[in-house]
Amino acid sequence: MQSRSSLEIKYADWLREHRGILLKIAASFGREREEQADLFQEMSIALWRSLPAFKAQSKTSTWIYRVCLNTALAWRRAETKPRGHHAPLELIPELSSDAPPPGNAHERDEILQRLYAAVRALPPSERSLVILLLDGLSYREMGEISGLTENHVGVALTRARKKLAEAMKEVGNEL
Amino acid sequence: MNFEDLQKTWRDQFPVGGEHAAANEKLFHRVRMTERRFWAAVLLRGAADALGLAALAWIALVSAQHGQPFPQAEIRPHREILILISALCIGLYGAALKLNALGSPPVGRDDPPTLAGRLCRDGSRFYALILWRDLRETVGGVFVLFMAAVQACHAIRYAALDWLAVGLLAVAVTGFAGFRFTLPRYRPLVNDTLAGMLAWSIEHTRRQVTMLENILWYLIPVIVAVILLVPIHGAIARGAIHRVEIGATLVFVGAGLGAWRLNRWTARHRLRPRLEALERLQAEISRSGASNIQST
Numbered sequence: 043m044q045s046r047s048s049l050e051i052k053y054a055d056w057l058r059e060h061r062g063i064l065l066k067i068a069a070s071f072g073r074e075r076e077e078q079a080d081l082f083q084e085m086s087i088a089l090w091r092s093l094p095a096f097k098a099q100s101k102t103s104t105w106i107y108r109v110c111l112n113t114a115l116a117w118r119r120a121e122t123k124p125r126g127h128h129a130p131l132e133l134i135p136e137l138s139s140d141a142p143p144p145g146n147a148h149e150r151d152e153i154l155q156r157l158y159a160a161v162r163a164l165p166p167s168e169r170s171l172v173i174l175l176l177d178g179l180s181y182r183e184m185g186e187i188s189g190l191t192e193n194h195v196g197v198a199l200t201r202a203r204k205k206l207a208e209a210m211k212e213v214g215n216e217l
Numbered sequence: 218m219n220f221e222d223l224q225k226t227w228r229d230q231f232p233v234g235g236e237h238a239a240a241n242e243k244l245f246h247r248v249r250m251t252e253r254r255f256w257a258a259v260l261l262r263g264a265a266d267a268l269g270l271a272a273l274a275w276i277a278l279v280s281a282q283h284g285q286p287f288p289q290a291e292i293r294p295h296r297e298i299l300i301l302i303s304a305l306c307i308g309l310y311g312a313a314l315k316l317n318a319l320g321s322p323p324v325g326r327d328d329p330p331t332l333a334g335r336l337c338r339d340g341s342r343f344y345a346l347i348l349w350r351d352l353r354e355t356v357g358g359v360f361v362l363f364m365a366a367v368q369a370c371h372a373i374r375y376a377a378l379d380w381l382a383v384g385l386l387a388v389a390v391t392g393f394a395g396f397r398f399t400l401p402r403y404r405p406l407v408n409d410t411l412a413g414m415l416a417w418s419i420e421h422t423r424r425q426v427t428m429l430e431n432i433l434w435y436l437i438p439v440i441v442a443v444i445l446l447v448p449i450h451g452a453i454a455r456g457a458i459h460r461v462e463i464g465a466t467l468v469f470v471g472a473g474l475g476a477w478r479l480n481r482w483t484a485r486h487r488l489r490p491r492l493e494a495l496e497r498l499q500a501e502i503s504r505s506g507a508s509n510i511q512s513t
Contacts, residue, residue, distance in 0.1 A: 050245075057241045062231030083247060090248045153226055166498070176227040210223075 049093050056089065060106045063177075064089075070161045070173055071114040081117055088113040100186065107179075108187045111170045160209030168202040175199060258313040265309035272302045419499060422492045429484035433477050440473035 064085050072078035092109045096102075161172055167188070174184045181192045181199075188195065276299065447469070448462035 053245070054241060057244065061241070065231050066227070083244070086244050087248050087251050090252075150226055153223070154230060157223065157227065176224055178224055178228065 053090055053093055056093075056102065056106065057086070060103060063103065063106050064110055066177070067110050067114050067173060069158055070169055071117065071166075073162065081114060084117055085110040085113045104183060104186055107174065107177075111173070111187065115166050115170065156210060160206050163209060164202055164205060168198055168205075171195060171199050172202050172206060175203075261309045261313035265306045265313065268302060268309070269306045272299060272306070416499070419492065419495045422488055422495060426484050426488045426492060429480040429488065432480045436473050436477055440469055444469050 064082055067085065068078040068082040072081045088109050089106065096105055161169055164172060170188060171184055174187060181195045184195045185192045444466050448465040452458045452462045
């Protein structure tokens with residue numbers, strides 16, 4: 043059995059290396075920043091609780107996607123949470139604040155905002171697959187994470203990409 | 218911009234290894250606090266259950282041993298201790314509820330590998346909660362029946378009014394049992410595909426919603442019966458209505474209204490959203506061909 047401190051070290055490493063996965067999923071499932079912070083916290087808790095079950099049989103990133111997407115799919119907006127008990131907003135950065143300083147940051151931000159809006163408009167299961175696609179995962183890895191066959195992933199992604207292309211038409215994307 | 222550029226923009230938005238030590242530390246602190254709150258809530262609920270069960274057993278024992286109506290002087294210490302225990306139980310449940318509201322919903326100790334697994338695990342946890350609640354209701358029901366039988370024995374000897382209360386309790390218990398009987402039965406889960414689990418979860422969540430939304434109909438006779446048995450019975454025995462009887466009546470009516478509102482709130486804000494989410498997922502899955510989904 044792993045000691046508490048070794049789990050804590052591993053958890054800190056996961057957060058340092060894969061924080062982006064959590065942030066992207068939070069921004070894809072939560073509309074307002076408050077919702078995103080709540081979901082980010084929920085996923086962090088799920089990730090912490092999943093740590094003892096991780097046997098390194100799959101890639102760490104695959105495991106993290108799996109845990110976080112499952113949490114996000116089952117997550118419901120906490121409308122009933124008592125006032126003042128939402129996760130603090132400083133847990134998550136503004137969408138653009140973590141980014142390297144590019145030449146045309148404004149344009150990049152605008153594209154990301156539109157992309158997130160388009161992703162959020164998709165049904166949750168397609169949304170999950172599109173996040174994985176944008177992160178460059180293969181159909182096989184997507185199948186491992188979502189529990190769908192590669193064939194089904196392909197069918198669902200074709201449909202999702204059409205919707206995404208429609209939503210992103212104005213920025214001239216060839217999806 | 219082509220798709221590869223879009224992917225690059227997406228991937229580069231949160232570079233690996235940025236300096237987030239303070240934010241991560243804060244997050245870790247909240248995770249630890251949530252864990253502690255969750256287990257503290259479990260402990261508090263357990264203590265409240267144990268205390269409540271001990272109180273019920275004690276009332277049942279004292280009532281069964283006593284062969285005649287309690288003299289007022291003898292009732293007082295029992296009543297005061299029971300009020301204290303009830304207040305303590307309510308306080309413990311309230312504290313547990315608050316702790317859970319401040320923390321996150323119990324999401325389990327580990328995470329299953331797929332969405333189907335997740336749903337199955339969530340379902341098991343949800344039905345474990347329901348089972349625990351059913352167990353509480355069954356204990357409560359057995360206690361009510363036992364007390365009704367004891368009271369009936371006393372009523373035969375001392376007061377005709379109690380028969381009405383016993384009758385109402387019998388109506389409430391029989392009505393509740395009958396109502397539950399008309400609802401779909403719990404079935405074991407035979408199909409472990411996502412579609413099968415969804416159908417199973419939807420059916421059982423709908424059952425719970427129906428039960429909680431109709432609680433008023435089996436709560437009213439119980440409250441009326443308890444008011445007849447305790448304050449009205451006391452007033453008749455003493456030949457006058459005192460503040461104690463009025464207070465007790467208000468407390469019972471308040472408790473009934475509280476139970477009704479709590480159940481209705483649970484149905485509307487906890488179960489209905491779950492049902493809607495499950496139905497949405499079912500519609501989405503059936504659109505995209507559930508047969509392709511691997512069972513886990």
